[in-house]
Amino acid sequence: xxxxxxxxxxxxxxxxxxxxxxxxxxxxxxxxxxxxxxxxxxxxxxxxxxxxxxxxxxxxxxxxxxxxxxxxxxxxxxxxxxxxxxxxxxxxxxxxxxxxxxxxxxxxxxxxxxxxxxxxxxxxxxxxxxxxxxxxxxxxxxxxxxxxxxxxxxxxxxxxxxxxxxxxxxxxxxxxxxxxxxxxxxxxxxxxxxxxxxxxxxxxxxxxxxxxxxxxxxxxxxxxxxxxxxxxxxxxxxxxxxxxxxxxxxxxxxxxxxxxxxxxxxxxxxxxxxxxxxxxxxxxxxxxxxxxxxxxxxxxxxxxxxxxxxxxxxxxxxxxxxxxxxxxxxxxxxxxxxxxxxxxxxxxxxxxxxxxxxxxxxxxxxxxxxxxxxxxxxxxxxxxxxxxxxxxxxxxxxxxxxxxxxxxxxxxxxxxxxxxxxxxxxxxxxxxxxxxxxxxxxxxxxxxxxxxxxxxxxxxxxxxxxxxxxxxxxxxxxxxxxxxxxxxxxxxxxxxxx
Ligand code: BES
Ligand code: MN
Ligand code: ZN
Numbered sequence: 001x002x003x004x005x006x007x008x009x010x011x012x013x014x015x016x017x018x019x020x021x022x023x024x025x026x027x028x029x030x031x032x033x034x035x036x037x038x039x040x041x042x043x044x045x046x047x048x049x050x051x052x053x054x055x056x057x058x059x060x061x062x063x064x065x066x067x068x069x070x071x072x073x074x075x076x077x078x079x080x081x082x083x084x085x086x087x088x089x090x091x092x093x094x095x096x097x098x099x100x101x102x103x104x105x106x107x108x109x110x111x112x113x114x115x116x117x118x119x120x121x122x123x124x125x126x127x128x129x130x131x132x133x134x135x136x137x138x139x140x141x142x143x144x145x146x147x148x149x150x151x152x153x154x155x156x157x158x159x160x161x162x163x164x165x166x167x168x169x170x171x172x173x174x175x176x177x178x179x180x181x182x183x184x185x186x187x188x189x190x191x192x193x194x195x196x197x198x199x200x201x202x203x204x205x206x207x208x209x210x211x212x213x214x215x216x217x218x219x220x221x222x223x224x225x226x227x228x229x230x231x232x233x234x235x236x237x238x239x240x241x242x243x244x245x246x247x248x249x250x251x252x253x254x255x256x257x258x259x260x261x262x263x264x265x266x267x268x269x270x271x272x273x274x275x276x277x278x279x280x281x282x283x284x285x286x287x288x289x290x291x292x293x294x295x296x297x298x299x300x301x302x303x304x305x306x307x308x309x310x311x312x313x314x315x316x317x318x319x320x321x322x323x324x325x326x327x328x329x330x331x332x333x334x335x336x337x338x339x340x341x342x343x344x345x346x347x348x349x350x351x352x353x354x355x356x357x358x359x360x361x362x363x364x365x366x367x368x369x370x371x372x373x374x375x376x377x378x379x380x381x382x383x384x385x386x387x388x389x390x391x392x393x394x395x396x397x398x399x400x401x402x403x404x405x406x407x408x409x410x411x412x413x414x415x416x417x418x419x420x421x422x423x424x425x426x427x428x429x430x431x432x433x434x435x436x437x438x439x440x441x442x443x444x445x446x447x448x449x450x451x452x453x454x455x456x457x458x459x460x461x462x463x464x465x466x467x468x469x470x471x472x473x474x475x476x477x478x479x480x481x482x483x484x485x486x487x488x489x490x491x492x493x494x495x496x497x498x
Contacts, residue, residue: 001135003128003180005173006160008107011038011068015160016103018070019094021078021113022047024054029078031109031162038067043075055079056086059097072101078113084122087115088413091127095134099154109162120168121175124161126413128176129486131159132183138194138479181308182412182489185301186482192297193472193480197273197290202240202248202321205270205296209250209319212300216254216307223249233360235339236320239353242277242330243323249361250296250319252303256311256496263314264495265370265460266303266488267361269354269377270296270321277324277331277350285474292354294471294480295376296321301485302492311496316368320361324353336434340364341456346434354379355438355449359456366459372401373457374491376465376484382445383419384469391417392484393466395450401463405491412486416465421450429455 010018010031020032022043028036036043042065046052052060058077065073076094079086091110098106108131111123118126135154142152163172192200192208206222213220225246228237233249240247250270253263271292275281281289296319303317331337331350338344340363345356354377365373383393392409394416396402402418409415428440428448436455440448450464470483 001132001157001159003131003159003161003176005124005169005176006107006162007164008160008162010034010107010109010162013107014069015071015105015107017072017074017098017101017106018068019074019076019098019106019108019110021090021110022052022054022075023078024080026080029109029113031112035068035073039065040067042066046075052077056082056090057093059093061097061101070107072103074098076110078110081116082113083116084118084126087113087118087123088126088130091130092133095130098131099134099156102155104155105158106156107160107162111161111163120163121172124163124172125175125179127161128179129183129413131156132180132187136187136190138191178309178493181305182486184308185305185485185489188304189294189297189301189482189485190480192300193291193294197323200272200290200293201245202270202272202323203245205272205293205319205321206248206250208300209252212252212303216304218303218307219253219255221251223251231340231364232338233340234337235345235356236322236360238331238335238337238347239324239356240322242327243325245272245323247320247322249364250321252317254303254306254315256306257314261314262369262371263316264492265316265318265365265368265373266299267318267358267365267373267375268296268299269293269358269379270319271354271357272321272323274324274351274353275326277353278326279333279349279351280326281351288472288474291472291480292378293321294378295467297480298376298467298483298485298488301482302488305485305489306492309493311492313492313496315492316365316370318361318365320357322357324350343436343455344434346431346437348437349439352438352449355452358453362453362456370460372461372463374405374463374465374488375453376467376488378468378471379466380446380449380468383466386419386446387417387469389469391415392470392487393446394418394463395421395447395466396463397421397454398461398463401461405463405487408490408494409484409487412490414484414486416484416487419447419450421447421454425451
């Protein structure tokens with residue numbers, strides 16, 4: 001998909017689909033008025049007949065409209081005084097309807113709509129993001145060929161965002177470029193997430209990292225189990241011992257800054273399938289535990305966005321990857337393992353495995369002396385209970401880093417909500433036999449998981465993102481969301497600019 005800025009004449013442009021906004025009662029936007037005039041009152045009559053009412057998110061496709069050059073006219077309700085949320089949902093509805101046509105090219109005039117608190121750059125970003133979101137498909141494991149396969153695809157390949165030219169063209173183009181790079185990162189994160197556990201194994205993720213090394217000029221280092229053993233990663237290796245797929249520690253480096261600049265470290269949980277181990281999960285919806293590597297996938301996605309935008313900063317992405325399965329060699333409840341940090345951990349529940357693979361990866365990350373370290377993990381069901389699906393859980397003892405990430409989430413429309421990591425919760429991790437237990441009891445499960453990780457990040461400026469509720473959709477719309485790639489990418493973009 002190629003998205004560009006254009007200042008074409010809406011009436012004379014030859015395109016497969018012209019997309020314009022329709023208000024409920026206020027005066028129609030400029031392009032809509034032009035179309036209205038050229039088509040001799042078409043839109044007013046469709047509003048009168050009730051076929052389109054201008055509410056945000058309503059759409060109407062008009063095939064072969066008279067008076068204009070476009071093959072199709074897509075009317076998208078935008079409300080009278082849309083805020084950014086109304087506008088984003090209208091853009092997404094419009095993009096979905098557009099993808100349901102057989103259009104290859106489209107001219108989208110939604111960017112011209114006045115939106116409370118959103119400038120043209122923001123609107124261009126939102127529309128670009130909406131089109132990328134609507135056109136994403138995961139069909140690679142369906143065998144249909146030819147017409148049937150084509151029907152499933154979104155046929156749109158070229159999109160022009162209409163805006164009367166002005167002095168800030170360059171900034172708008174930059175906004176579109178940014179949104180496209182982020183969308184590429186999101187699409188990669190979704191693809192990796194949607195791949196099932198039998199195909200997306202730790203070795204597969206490692207091979208994808210090597211592929212990125214070539215396509216995006218990253219430096220990649222893959223640690224196998226022997227190397228991890230030599231480093232003393234007893235917590236990570238204890239999880240993979242119950243699996244036939246060998247674990248991998250994937251390290252990707254993007255160097256866009258000076259050699260000596262401390263990097264931003266991103267550490268993503270790459271659990272390619274989480275059955276729970278001996279503390280086996282119930283059968284219902286267990287298939288969704290293929291998404292337990294979405295934190296790792298978001299690290300891949302953010303690295304791609306940083307590389308495509310040639311950001312002037314250094315990033316190191318670390319993805320500890322393993323399966324968690326029951327087996328004769330698997331962790332038993334009560335087992336005590338020694339982490340790379342030297343601290344011992346009593347494994348009271350083998351299903352709390354994410355923190356076991358992350359703690360060793362976090363300790364490993366220390367050698368990069370990162371400016372900040374952010375881990376991203378589908379860590380706890382408790383986080384889903386606390387925040388549901390709209391918000392990622394954000395945990396950090398550092399107020400500045402927390403605020404920075406929250407703001408990035410807001411502006412990228414990929415929001416987080418802050419949760420505590422107070423010392424008061426630490427005692428829930430007390431163990432009679434080891435330095436700590438790997439679970440903290442029934443209450444505040446998302447917090448005690450974060451408190452566990454906090455014990456391994458004392459020497460760094462650290463934040464933890466629990467994406468258990470935000471990384472994928474269940475039910476009819478089942479699929480990875482690519483979150484929090486937009487938030488992380490925004491963070492890297494802002495950091496590179498300062
Ligand atoms: N990957 C899961 C967390 C999860 C569960 C994410 C459901 C999304 C939906 C994690 O490894 C896990 O199993 N956590 C346990 C921790 C508990 C044993 C303390 C959980 O949340 O139940
Ligand atoms: Mn688990
Ligand atoms: Zn897990």
